Amino acid sequence: QVHLQESGPGLVKPSETLSLSCSVSGDSIKTYYWSWIRQPPGKGLEWIGYIFYTGNTNYNPSLKSRVTMSVDTSKNQFSLKLRSVTAADTAVYYCASRADWFDPWGQGTLVTVSS
Amino acid sequence: QSVLTQPPSVSGAPGQTVTISCTGSSSNIGAGYAVHWYQQIPGTAPKLLMYSNSKRPSGVPDRFSGSKSGTSASLAITGLLAEDEADYYCQSFDSNLNGPVIFGGGTKLTVL
Numbered sequence: 001q002v003h004l005q006e007s008g009p010g011l012v013k014p015s016e017t018l019s020l021s022c023s024v025s026g027d028s029i030k031t032y033y034w035s036w037i038r039q040p041p042g043k044g045l046e047w048i049g050y051i052f053y054t055g056n057t058n059y060n061p062s063l064k065s066r067v068t069m070s071v072d073t074s075k076n077q078f079s080l081k082l083r084s085v086t087a088a089d090t091a092v093y094y095c096a097s098r099a100d101w102f103d104p105w106g107q108g109t110l111v112t113v114s115s
Numbered sequence: 116q117s118v119l120t121q122p123p124s125v126s127g128a129p130g131q132t133v134t135i136s137c138t139g140s141s142s143n144i145g146a147g148y149a150v151h152w153y154q155q156i157p158g159t160a161p162k163l164l165m166y167s168n169s170k171r172p173s174g175v176p177d178r179f180s181g182s183k184s185g186t187s188a189s190l191a192i193t194g195l196l197a198e199d200e201a202d203y204y205c206q207s208f209d210s211n212l213n214g215p216v217i218f219g220g221g222t223k224l225t226v227l
Binding site for chain 2: 046050102106
C-alpha cells in the first residue's frame with residue numbers, strides 16, 4: 001500500500017519560490033508516475049503536473065513557465081518548485097500517485113503566500 | 116471556468132438515488148479519454164471513487180457506479196447515506212492546450 005506525505009514551508013513570501021517534497025513509502029518511486037495537484041481554499045482541484053523517475057515531466061500549460069519537478073530515487077521522494085509566487089498560489093498542495101488517475105493522495109499541505 | 120462542467124450542487128434524501136453529470140467536449144471525453152471520479156469529504160484529501168469510466172477501486176461500495184457516453188459522463192449513487200455527503204470531482208484528459216489533465220469544477224452532494 002503506497003503512502004504519500006507532503007512536507008515543506010507553510011508560508012512563502014510573494015515573488016519567492018514555493019518548495020515542497022513528497023515522501024513515498026510502500027513502493028519504489030520507480031514504479032509509477034507521480035503528480036502534484038493543488039486546491040485553493042474553497043475552490044476546485046487544479047492539476048500542476050507529473051513526473052517519472054527518469055525525469056520525464058508534463059506540466060499544466062498555465063503554470064509551466066514557473067514549475068519544476070524532480071525526483072530523488074535515493075530518498076524515494078519527489079519535489080515541486082513553483083517560482084515567483086503570488087497570493088493566487090495560496091492553496092492546499094497534494095502529491096499523488098499515477099498520472100492517468102490519481103490514487104492514492106497525500107494528506108495535503110496548506111501553503112499560504114503572504115508577506 | 117473548468118473544461119469539464121459539473122452541476123455545483125445536487126441533493127437527495129437517504130435511500131434515494133442521485134446522479135452527477137460531467138460534460139466535456141470533442142477534445143476530451145468525446146475524444147475517447149476515460150473519466151475518473153473522486154470523493155472529497157470536507158477537510159480531507161480527495162479519494163479515488165471510480166476509474167476508467169466505470170471501474171470501482173477495492174473498498175468502494177457498489178452503490179457507486181459510473182458511465183460515459185459521447186462527450187459526457189455520469190456518477191450515480193444509489194441508496195444514499197449520510198456519509199456520502201461530500202464534494203465529487205470528475206477528471207479526464209484533454210488534447211488541447213487546456214490539458215493534458217483536466218478536472219471538473221466539483222459538485223457538492225447534500226444528503227437531506
